[in-house]
Amino acid sequence: MTSFLLKHRLTRSDARLVLAYWAVVAPVLLLQYVSDTGWSGWRALPVVVVTVMFDTVTVAIIVSQFLPLFLERKHWSRLGQVPVFLLVSGGLYLIVYGSLLGHRIDLSGMRIVLGAVAHAKSYGLLAVLLTAKRYFDLQQKLLQVRQAQTESELRNLKAQLDPHFLFNNLNVLRALIQHDPAEANEFLNRFAALYRFLIRYKDEDFVPLAEELRFVEEYIYLLRHRFGTAYDFRQTFPEGIDLDRLLIVPGTLQLLVENVIKHNAGNDDEPLLITISVTETTLAVTHPRRPKLTPVDSTGTGLANLRERYRLLGNREITVTATAATFAVAVPLVAAAQVYHAA
Structure with a gap:
């Protein structure tokens, strides 16, 4: 002063x-x-x-x-x-x-x-x-x-993307090129669409929830090629909800889903169910706790990164609910009118 x-x-x-x-x-x-x-x-x-x-x-x-x-x-x-x-x-x-x-x-x-x-x-x-x-x-x-x-x-914080994400999917693409060129072409198109999303919204604080859900669909497609049916996904929405009116920090779902798979085991006989649920105010990713037999080295920066981004964007808080049986992360959704009014 x-x-x-x-x-x-x-x-x-x-x-x-x-x-x-x-x-x-x-x-x-x-x-x-x-x-x-x-x-x-x-x-x-x-x-x-x-x-x-x-x-x-x-x-x-x-x-x-x-x-x-x-x-x-x-x-x-x-x-x-x-x-x-x-x-x-x-x-x-x-x-x-x-x-x-x-x-x-x-x-x-x-x-x-x-x-x-x-x-x-x-x-x-x-x-x-x-x-x-x-x-x-x-x-x-x-x-x-x-x-x-x-x-x-x-x-x-936006620049802190997981380098393993690119490496793992390039390995999948290489295997597909050798064994199924047609599927490799589809995989490449989905992979490119995912990165177009990242490039398009890399400088944005919020994106429409509808766009984020389309992005995660591409991400789930890539995951199925890596893990088969070891992980299953379910989405639940209230009837009549306007997904374009609700905003979310870009890349939120990718990080939460990636966090689930990194720490929890799934297999074809007993897939791990990952539920993405939406209300008028929150989006939550919930799954049963099934820790991998070999613990994954993790610094915990992914969730901490996301928590900090929401804090910086208006003191919004992420809620983590952990029990012996389940683990859930809920992030706040923002009405588009609130962001435009603040701007």
Whole structure:
């Protein structure tokens, strides 16, 4: 915060605020001086000009020099300069306006204190406005920094694709080319369609659930060529649900299904049933727990990656439900209207 406030000059936006302030206040001051002194407008005008310059310089010093001292502990020893500055400004106030208005200049201790108070009333509103404006600018700057950090984290998370996915499917394709060229062609078309989806949505935060389900159909097709009928899939949807209206983080289903197969055994005689169920608010992937005899080396980054992406995209939480018999992961679905409204 202090690095932002420790600028020793007014920014252009600060200057615009100061100009707008005086454009409103200066005419009022002119009328006040004319009323208080009985002078003409032209005679009172120099007093207004001096007021504008004097108060602006004072506020600039306070906001850019003294305000940061209250925020930086290591400079608290310099706060003793503040009352000195206020007393000096009070003395200058008495001298300047005494000379301009023809008043007797009294620089006794009490008069200087009263002059400091009177001067503070003169520039107080401008100081408050400029301080508030700088605070608002700081908050905007912090929001931009956080947004940039969030976007950077999301890009890194999206880039973390499992390298084994490409390797395993290329091995399947090589075997099909040798034994069934026609099926190899179909496999290649499905594989290409899957990667078209990844490329198309690689920079998107959300995709329609209908698109994600079409993507996972291609993925399941590839899985059947690797594992045969060892894994079975079932999808359940409420009647009349609009899958294009609901959004999901792209690649969610691939990761969840891949996670199931990585850690659970299936076989042709007793396929492992993986259920994909959808409601108006969530998508869940549920399966019986059937751990593989040989534990799979896993860092757990896949699910952690997905959890972090949902957190970054609006503090949405993934729910994991693990019992002795089943394992389920539920991810939140987002209505398209909510995303468009937020954008």
